[in-house]
Amino acid sequence: MVDMQQQTTKQSAPAVRTPRVFGAGARRAARAEQCRDGAGAGPIGTPGGFALLPWLLLGMGSISNVIKGETPDPWIGVVGLLAFNSLYVSLVFRAFDRRARESVATRWCLATLGLVTFALAAAYGGNWLLFFPLLGLATGAVLRGRPLGRVLFAVTATAAAVAGYHEGWDAVGVVYGTLVSGAVTAAILALSETVRELRDTRQELARAAVDQERLRFSRDLHDLLGHTLSVIVVKSEVARRIAPRDIDAALVQVRDIESVGRQALTEIREAVTGYREASLAAELDRARGALTAAGIESVVRQSGPPLPPQAAALLGWVVRECATNVIRHSGAATCEIEVRGSAERVRLVITDDGTGVASTLPGSGLTGLTERLAAAGGVLDSGPAPGRGFRVTAELPVEPADGGEESR
Structure with missing residues (x-):
């Protein structure tokens, strides 16, 4: 049982050693480290790319049309489906890596996905129009800021033109889905990034608090020990000089040394716990x-x-x-x-x-x-x-x- 307790203590020591020494700031840092260890997946945080894959089920109607032979030139449809799905999967996973998301290759992938979507929807209509909401979702996942607004407006306008040509007023659902999917996806991912940045900021503040506690602790020890040891040295020298001729006076100095040492121990304990307030009069x-x-x-x-x-x-x-x-x-x-x-x-x-x-x-x-x-x-x-x-x-x-x- 003792060995198990010792092993448990050794395993948990890195998480609690600093807070025990340096007070509340270190405790906050330890909690922040624990939160960071359990943070979401990916460089930006949750949700991850897998959360956007189920939306590909919107294309099941197109696949059904190809299988049933209801699509003219089905081999073109199959190639288009493979190209669309490959580009979509690549984009949604790139969206959760900031460096990959902002790369030129990602922009070209999004442009290519837009061309494929336009070609399939314009050629076949019907269920193939549902690729526009997926394009809007990919756009919201990849782009940020002003480029998002311009591109999402262009995608929505294109969806309105193509869907209106094939479906008339029944295309309102496709247009609405395209706009909402892009805007909501961008908002959710931007919020996720903000939460992650706030978490990182909290951890940085906790580490800064630990540094401040260490600095305060080192200053207190320097001030306490420097003064106390100087007094002890001076009184020891006085006791040594007067002991041969006046033992009673030397004993008074020794008692003072003992008192100073005890007081120093008390002050050090108070400084460690962070409760010491020096008194000017004292x-x-x-x-x-x-x-x-x-x-x-x-x-x-x-x-x-x-x-x-x-x-x-x-x-x-x-x-x-x-x-x-x-x-x-x-x-x-x-x-x-x-x-x-x-x-x-x-x-x-x-x-x-x-x-x-x-x-x-x-x-x-x-x-x-x-x-x-x-x-x-x-x-x-x-x-x-x-x-x-x-x-x-x-x-x-x-x-x-x-x-x-x-x-x-």
Whole structure:
């Protein structure tokens, strides 16, 4: 039983592994892939060429006339029947392959079918007039757009002239059948193509959603692990330096490391499930503590009304990433973090007095933050500060907050 369960799990893994990791977008992609696997036959979709073959039964009356000897020069009728049926079958199957349908050979086949239909109907009349509705059906299956209207009008007019010559007013049914068969067939096949294109578009959107989920996930992990590991490294170094002379203080640093590690595990789980919202106030507190532990004097100023959750979350990521960069790269002695908000926009400025060299190198952190803020209508600017150091400036539009975030 265990082996059977393991085998089942291995067989189903490709369909469910990505959704489990990357959330709702991947689940939509998996469902789209399953729909695609069960999609209709042919490059365009259902119905297929076989669905148009039963209409050849309209020619049974002509075959009966040939068999009963009611057709003059029956050998001409037999050759005409073979030519008509061969051309019709070729056309209806070509109609479901876009490249074959739009080829010059298909156009010549349709023209030849029209000549054969005209010749047989004009020569024999009667049941042979029913080849005109079949010609209209083939025309609707092969042609699209403006050419369809012009050709179908010509076929219908020809059917009216030939059938009127043989049958008089009784030819109305043949004319009506020719027009309706072509128009309805074209409408059904155009709708089928549209459905297939919508299905392909849905699959493409699902794949794009998976890519967005992967990008979001990689950004979150980078921001989470980069900051957390930097704090752990700094506190570990502090504990190592002070342990020989003050074991109690070293144990305090070790407890902080344990707390940071536990918090990081919680945040990673929340990031994986897609529910984590960074808090600006919490990130400012963490940045102050991490900078102080690294021996960097921190100055935090915040003013303005409470921010809506989305803006606070985005600025929280900026604070986290920039504090990590200051600790790891800047060699700064001081770092200033200022948040100024108004009813329309909020501005975050982070400035350090370090060398500013390593921070200017392009990396996934600032690049990802720039993309995030741009998606929310904001901007992020980074570069050397006047005089010395490095400065990061982030601006966001402020939407009306429902209660907002608690002010500091």
